[in-house]
Amino acid sequence: MIRLLVVDDHPIVIDGIRQVFQETEDILMMGEALSAREALAFLENHPIDVIILDISLPDMNGMKLCKKILSLFPHIHIIGLTTYEETSFISRMIKNGAKGYLFKNSPKEELIQAVRTVAAGASYLTKAVNEKLIAKALNKRELGRFIPKLTRREAEVLELIVEELTTQEIADRLCLSNSTIETHRMHLTAKLGARNTAGLVKNAMMYGLI
Amino acid sequence: MIRLLVVDDHPIVIDGIRQVFQETEDILMMGEALSAREALAFLENHPIDVIILDISLPDMNGMKLCKKILSLFPHIHIIGLTTYEETSFISRMIKNGAKGYLFKNSPKEELIQAVRTVAAGASYLTKAVNEKLIAKALNKRELGRFIPKLTRREAEVLELIVEELTTQEIADRLCLSNSTIETHRMHLTAKLGARNTAGLVKNAMMYGLI
């Protein structure tokens, strides 16, 4: 018997999922939570095997909550859940220990199979997620949004920026002038749609460029 | 009907896998290949849905072959296969487009489930692989293994830094002086073991603080 908890701030989503698991005999939806606080409170008092966890919650983002839950209850298996648009967080969610990933418009068969797979300790990534991740790895189109294509030099400079080198240090390392690195920097911030170094690094990591 | 090809230079492994799929009705093992060359030749003449691919082959390594096959036959789903020890290649294999990963000593139920899952376009990583990857991810924390504890204000400032606000803008937003934000900034860079804003953002994201 797999004991399931659903965490999502949209009651409609929760209802839909409950509907799905009323038909299954091996999976029992034990409860629901509309916020991170609620979820943590529930887990204090109820043993749970699998959690379906929305990425956007009112009080804490899904990544953080995922990490927190796993630090408190390491045996729990977490499946991330998002709408089709919020894909940039998937890899981070997985990094934080999520074992599965689904979109809110996934067919119910997928939901069931994902819960079963994850409960067995394996991981389950839905087809659409796979495609997104591959697109990312290939530095190609991410449906709706582009992953900026960097040139060799730009990628090189970016890597050194992330390694905390200053413009001057990068110039020395690559035997180029200060101005050249500055130019590349400008192009990078522009391509990644950032305002400054903070955004540059953030977006680079979100795009999986690091 | 799922058409399967097994690529492995050990005939014993191939025989074992054939045994497993003689019992399944929805999966048909169409052929076998003992080398990369053989595999590519086979694929020229036979339509295949799923490949179980050993990582170590005499003429080409599994990673390369995986990439090559996917470039020629993008619709094929590939499951990596290794002995328990060769785990270091898993992430690269996945990066190269493998959808699943199994160990040679996996129980036959896993084999079957993996093929079915992968054929549906989803990805399947066996429990042991998951554990290895997580262990790896945790080992990559070279910057000290404890997550620095931030104060409320620090966390707040950090979030705004990551949102690309400048010190001045943060001060305005929080109705504090410039100097105060600077102090918090210094504390943050120190706590996160960074040299500058780039490192601050990077480490914050690595620690999952964002």
Add this chain to the structure above:
DNA sequence: AAAAAATCGGTGGTTTTCCACCATATGAGG
């Protein structure tokens, strides 16, 4: 072959970050 992008480089200046070295106040805990 022409156009576009990438690579390299520069001047000159403004803004932001980084840092040292502080000071005050408050609240929690030994």
Add this chain to the structure above:
DNA sequence: CCTCATATGGTGGAAAACCACCGATTTTTT
């Protein structure tokens, strides 16, 4: 009561980042 961490604030200066506005090759794309 005293210490420690937190939060707040300051001065002043050096270093780095940001930006505009350039020009000149080379490479890639069309």
